[in-house]
Amino acid sequence: MIDDLTVKAADGGAVALDAYRGKVLLVVNTASKCGFTPQYEGLEALHRTYGARGFAVLGFPCNQFGAQEPGDAAEIANFCTLTYDVTFPVFAKVDVNGANADPLFERLKAEAPGLMGSKAVKWNFTKFLIDREGRTVRRYAPTTRPEDIARDIEALL
Structure with missing residues (x-):
């Protein structure tokens, strides 16, 4: 369950994930x-x-894959808003792998391993679906288009 974790907002403040308790979530590591x-x-x-x-x-911007998220929080927010009219929350840039991996992604990777049990996130736009109880239900590859996840989301709603 992820609702006992706190993440960093784009402005540097803390956001307790229990604010999303009872919601179905799709957590994604993003890059511009x-x-x-x-x-x-x-x-x-x-x-x-x-x-x-x-x-x-x-959304959790990440610069670990091909340095494809080089901007600061303001640049990332500006890009998301102006280019894609993003209204969903985009948090502070995180590491998803390695010694400095964000605890949220450590938990997600443990609860929904990748192919052949791999824990590492392989690339940008890996997606994790979380049910209303805060449990990680499934991991999706970067190649999985968001619209292809709609049926799984509907089943949890």
Whole structure:
């Protein structure tokens, strides 16, 4: 369950994930200069389609893969808003692998390992679906388009 964790907001403040208790969540490590960056559009569509029913997308910029998220928090927010009209929360930049991996991603990777039990996040736009009880239900590869997750989201709502 992730609702006992705290993450860092884009402005540096703390956000307790228990604020999302009872919601279905899709947690995504994002990047502004990646081949998968256009997925922001699909993520925003999911957020708008299912938000009123208790769903939220949570974006976590990450610069660990090909240095594809080089900007600071203001640049990232500006890009997301101006380019993709993102309204879902985009938090502070995080590491998802390694010694400095954010505790949220450590928990997600442990609860939903990748292929052949791999714990590491392989690339930008890896997605984790979390149920209303705060349990990680499934991991999706970066190549999985957001619209292809809609059926799984609906099943949890």
